[in-house]
Amino acid sequence: MIMNEKIKASEVLLTGVNGEDLGIMSTKEALKIAKELQVDLVCQSLASSPPPCQLVSRTDFKQQVIKESAKNRKVEKGxxxxxxxxxxxxxxxxxxxxxxxxxxxxxxxxxxxxxxxxxxxxxxxxxxxxxxxxxxxxxxxxxxxxxxxxxxxxxxxxxxx
CATH class of the missing domain: 3.30.110.10 (Translation initiation factor 3 (IF-3), C-terminal domain)
Incomplete structure (x- = not known):
């Protein structure tokens, strides 16, 4: 998962914390908004241009990653x-x-x-x-x-x- 300053694209398709569409904007502007809201900018996929990114609070993001890994483990075990x-x-x-x-x-x-x-x-x-x-x-x-x-x-x- 690519987060915050590690996103190298010049523009991103931004989605807000509550899922609202904020449109295409520069990565610097998206990072500025993320810092103001005290959240992280997370890149969801590098397959498209501009890459879709979302503003996610750190605790929600960690919980989401833990849930996904637990679900994947359960699928693997059967x-x-x-x-x-x-x-x-x-x-x-x-x-x-x-x-x-x-x-x-x-x-x-x-x-x-x-x-x-x-x-x-x-x-x-x-x-x-x-x-x-x-x-x-x-x-x-x-x-x-x-x-x-x-x-x-x-x-x-x-x-x-």
């Missing part, structure tokens, strides 16, 4: 798989809590594995519970594969949209 465990005979309030957790995880960009541990002969109830959860979570995610029913647990994986 989505995490987070497990939510349930029982086949779950109370309504607990069900709502687990559903809310799954929604939060899916909207943050991570995948959810819904696991229902089985005790006796409750595989049908567990499968119905998982199917109901998947139906209610379709607005924020999609099912990866089918519902897997093994001897001791029922598992379904949901991916974010």
């Amino acid at each position: 989505p995490k798989l987070k497990e939510i465990r349930l029982s086949a005979y779950i109370e309504d309030h607990d069900y709502d809590t687990k559903k809310g957790q799954a929604e939060r995880i899916l909207t943050s960009g991570d995948a959810v594995q819904l696991t229902v541990r089985l005790e006796k002969k409750e595989s049908q109830e567990a499968k119905k519970l998982v199917e109901q959860l998947i139906r209610e979570l379709t607005h924020c995610g999609k099912q990866d594969k089918g519902i897997q029913v093994s001897g001791k647990q029922v598992i379904a994986v949901m991916l974010p949209h």
Whole structure:
């Protein structure tokens, strides 16, 4: 990111602190305005002529850079798989809590594995519970594969949209 006196162009296309268009002006004049407002002049791209620049407060700029780097790291790593465990005979309030957790995880960009541990002969109830959860979570995610029913647990994986 090129800032302040490091901008070598003679003219810049300036955007104000709040996003207002200030037009094309000399770099010296843009730097003068930046010093008056106690902000930085940041060049956004060198691809065009005159280069687009923006007046940005230093704290906002640092926060923006931190957010972008965190977002890039998350994209590089890919989505995490987070497990939510349930029982086949779950109370309504607990069900709502687990559903809310799954929604939060899916909207943050991570995948959810819904696991229902089985005790006796409750595989049908567990499968119905998982199917109901998947139906209610379709607005924020999609099912990866089918519902897997093994001897001791029922598992379904949901991916974010």
